[in-house]
Amino acid sequence: MRYVALGDSYTIGTSVPPADRFPDQLVRRVPGLELVANLGVNGFTSADLIRDELPALAGLASEFVTLLIGVNDVVQDIPPVTYEANVVEILDVLLATLAPERIVAIAIPDYTATPAGADYGEPDAKHAAIVEANATMARLAAEHGISFVDIFDLSLEAARDRSLVADDGLHPSGAQYARWVDRIAPVVAERLEDRGPTEA
Numbered sequence: 001m002r003y004v005a006l007g008d009s010y011t012i013g014t015s016v017p018p019a020d021r022f023p024d025q026l027v028r029r030v031p032g033l034e035l036v037a038n039l040g041v042n043g044f045t046s047a048d049l050i051r052d053e054l055p056a057l058a059g060l061a062s063e064f065v066t067l068l069i070g071v072n073d074v075v076q077d078i079p080p081v082t083y084e085a086n087v088v089e090i091l092d093v094l095l096a097t098l099a100p101e102r103i104v105a106i107a108i109p110d111y112t113a114t115p116a117g118a119d120y121g122e123p124d125a126k127h128a129a130i131v132e133a134n135a136t137m138a139r140l141a142a143e144h145g146i147s148f149v150d151i152f153d154l155s156l157e158a159a160r161d162r163s164l165v166a167d168d169g170l171h172p173s174g175a176q177y178a179r180w181v182d183r184i185a186p187v188v189a190e191r192l193e194d195r196g197p198t199e200a
Contacts, residue, residue: 001192003027004037004060006053006090007068010109011040013177015166020174022181023066029185032192036060045072046086054093064192065094066184068106070133075120080129084136091144100145101194104187106180107134107148109155109172115162116169147187151180 005011005023013021027035037060039053046069057065067090073083094103108130112123120126134152141148154176158164164176172180 001033002036002061002063003033003065004057004062005035005040005066006049006057007040007066007106008044008049008072009040009042009171010071011066011068012038012042013040013171014042015168015171016174016177020177022177022184025174025177025181026066026185026188029181030188030192033064033188036062040068043072044069045076045078046070046083046090047078048072050086050089050093054090058097062098064102064104064188065098066104066106066188067091067094068108070108070137071111071130074108074126074129074133080132080136083133084140087137087140091140091146095144101147101191103146104184104191105137105141105146105148106184107137107150107152109176110152111155111170113156113159114165114170119170147191149180149184149187151183154179154183 011023018024023035023038027033039056049069070083110127110130111117111120112127117123138148158176164173166173
């Protein structure tokens with residue numbers, strides 16, 4: 001099944017080797033899933049994803065998509081109402097070509113738990129904003145029949161375990177992504193077993 005990953009630095013795996021990125025680890029865990037493109041871009045907001053990643057997705061004949069977006073909306077103080085409207089647009093575009101069981105949304109990790117987190121805004125305020133953005137994505141995913149995988153609590157472990165943070169002091173390490181995939185892979189496997197009436 002042709003898999004395309006959409007998102008930002010957490011999808012492209014900033015500061016980790018390609019094999020450690022969560023999409024690459026995911027395809028090693030879920031038989032039959034083939035990563036044909038990782039469209040994640042470091043620093044992208046939800047608006048950037050709409051502008052660049054959705055048009056690129058259109059030509060990839062994707063059969064399965066993961067979506068993880070929103071941390072840069074938080075960093076850049078994009079209004080929550082704008083983020084919500086963008087997520088609705090993203091999900092509507094995806095659902096125009098994919099069944100709901102072919103899309104999995106993933107929570108934003110809490111970068112404020114990392115050593116460099118305070119460099120990107122007041123930690124308490126940004127923590128609260130990430131919680132709000134995740135609640136928005138979870139709600140909208142549910143309304144659209146899309147699975148939402150919450151890895152937020154796993155990211156908090158970075159405050160106590162430096163091995164879960166990449167060398168840049170900010171992004172997840174391959175070890176943290178592996179913990180994410182422990183949670184994501186079963187959901188993906190279950191969703192891939194949900195076949196519509198026109199599928200073999």
